[in-house]
Amino acid sequence: MKIAYYPGCSLEGSAREYDRSLKLVAERLGITLVEIPDWHCCGAASAEEVDPEMAEKLAGANLDKGLAVEAEEVLVPCAMCWQRLKNAARRSDHPLRVVSAVEFFARPEIREKIRAQSRREASPLLAAYYGCLLVRPGFPAGDMNPENPMRMEELFEFLGLPWTDFSSKTECCGSHLVLTNPDRASQLSGRILEKAAERNAEVVVTACPLCHANLDRAAWSGRGPSLPTLYLTELLGWYMGIEEVAEEMRRHLFSPDAFFIETTKEESFNG
Amino acid sequence: MNWSGYNVEYCYSCRKCTNGCLMGPAMDLKPHQIVRLLQEGKVDEVLQSEAIWLCTGCKMCSERCPNEVRIWESLAALRRMSASADGGPGAGERQFHKSFLRSVRLRGRNSELVAMGLYNLRRGTPFADLQLGLAMWRKGKLPLSLPRKVRNRSELSRLIRDAEREHKEQS
Numbered sequence: 001m002k003i004a005y006y007p008g009c010s011l012e013g014s015a016r017e018y019d020r021s022l023k024l025v026a027e028r029l030g031i032t033l034v035e036i037p038d039w040h041c042c043g044a045a046s047a048e049e050v051d052p053e054m055a056e057k058l059a060g061a062n063l064d065k066g067l068a069v070e071a072e073e074v075l076v077p078c079a080m081c082w083q084r085l086k087n088a089a090r091r092s093d094h095p096l097r098v099v100s101a102v103e104f105f106a107r108p109e110i111r112e113k114i115r116a117q118s119r120r121e122a123s124p125l126l127a128a129y130y131g132c133l134l135v136r137p138g139f140p141a142g143d144m145n146p147e148n149p150m151r152m153e154e155l156f157e158f159l160g161l162p163w164t165d166f167s168s169k170t171e172c173c174g175s176h177l178v179l180t181n182p183d184r185a186s187q188l189s190g191r192i193l194e195k196a197a198e199r200n201a202e203v204v205v206t207a208c209p210l211c212h213a214n215l216d217r218a219a220w221s222g223r224g225p226s227l228p229t230l231y232l233t234e235l236l237g238w239y240m241g242i243e244e245v246a247e248e249m250r251r252h253l254f255s256p257d258a259f260f261i262e263t264t265k266e267e268s269f270n271g
Numbered sequence: 272m273n274w275s276g277y278n279v280e281y282c283y284s285c286r287k288c289t290n291g292c293l294m295g296p297a298m299d300l301k302p303h304q305i306v307r308l309l310q311e312g313k314v315d316e317v318l319q320s321e322a323i324w325l326c327t328g329c330k331m332c333s334e335r336c337p338n339e340v341r342i343w344e345s346l347a348a349l350r351r352m353s354a355s356a357d358g359g360p361g362a363g364e365r366q367f368h369k370s371f372l373r374s375v376r377l378r379g380r381n382s383e384l385v386a387m388g389l390y391n392l393r394r395g396t397p398f399a400d401l402q403l404g405l406a407m408w409r410k411g412k413l414p415l416s417l418p419r420k421v422r423n424r425s426e427l428s429r430l431i432r433d434a435e436r437e438h439k440e441q442s
């Protein structure tokens with residue numbers, strides 16, 4: 001199975017855990033990711049703030065570069081890049097279909113494969129955190145309910161992983177304020193972690209590099225409770241017993257020790 | 272500035288936007304107050320506020336508005352109208368965008384290190400975030416190498432630079 005891949009700038013830098021864990025999971029599932037050749041800035045963030053038209057052109061040009069891959073879809077793990085590219089695809093009626101990581105890994109045929117490789121019988125209590133751009137505006141979000149998305153929770157349920165709902169799962173983490181106004185960002189992220197902790201969650205799971213940066217930093221700096229945040233693909237990699245994923249998890253500012261202890265105790269797996 | 276399409280005239284101050292805005296408590300002007308001012312044509316008053324720069328772009332306001340008032344989009348438009356402002360509200364954000372886009376223009380893809388480095392230099396705080404930066408670098412989350420050069424980066428650079436200039440002139 002082949003799919004085009006658009007990592008975006010943060011997955012090559014501060015969010016490398018997301019990129020690497022996703023690639024490890026895809027490899028284990030027999031999915032071939034083909035990075036869009038010569039991809040450039042998606043046009044979200046500052047580009048969109050300064051000039052939406054220019055941003056649309058940047059996005060569209062990436063989709064056109066994506067045609068060279070000769071796949072039907074492009075997987076875009078970063079929520080900002082995903083919304084940026086999806087909007088451009090929709091408005092230009094582009095043949096390439098833009099898919100988010102949540103949408104992709106929750107698909108029936110994919111989640112079946114994931115469950116077939118299950119290596120875990122116990123798990124900490126999970127709380128799915130969606131953030132903003134995966135669910136708002138109501139369109140083009142991947143047909144998830146913007147007020148109460150359940151795609152990740154449904155996936156956890158299917159995989160037999162314990163989860164809890166919580167009130168702040170679509171509240172903003174602080175976004176770019178983590179860079180320009182970190183004090184404010186910590187307030188928002190700290191509150192999200194608090195709400196998850198109130199529901200006894202032990203791990204927060206997210207699918208956006210900026211959300212991860214905010215939540216990770218809040219726990220690390222003590223502005224929020226000591227809850228680790230995992231990328232969805234790190235969770236899936238751990239679930240399937242892919243040992244290399246632990247290496248990536250250790251890179252978080254706030255390390256999810258509970259997973260390490262379990263992981264290092266596990267025997268090596270075949271396959 | 273043509274506000275048609277933003278639906279501000281449909282607002283009757285139900286305050287659903289302000290109630291859902293996570294930055295609302297910190298704002299000098301709340302979202303519903305901003306819309307009211309726009310209804311009254313008092314754009315300059317809004318442009319002097321800090322509020323529009325505290326917006327994280329979460330789009331909760333526009334999503335929840337029962338009358339489809341484009342609240343987030345209005346704030347984004349107001350921010351763009353400040354492109355030529357020197358200092359004042361939003362100075363930090365404008366410097367950030369400038370730095371980010373300069374980084375993108377360099378290779379065609381953003382380098383987080385370059386963007387943050389330029390931003391901190393512009394702000395006159397070159398050693399801000401040093402502790403964070405070191406922590407990240409030690410964990411391999413801050414590559415010191417530049418991104419791969421995008422083949423058509425000059426064309427993209429021109430596109431970005433022309434847009435920046437046009438906005439500065441128009442605002």
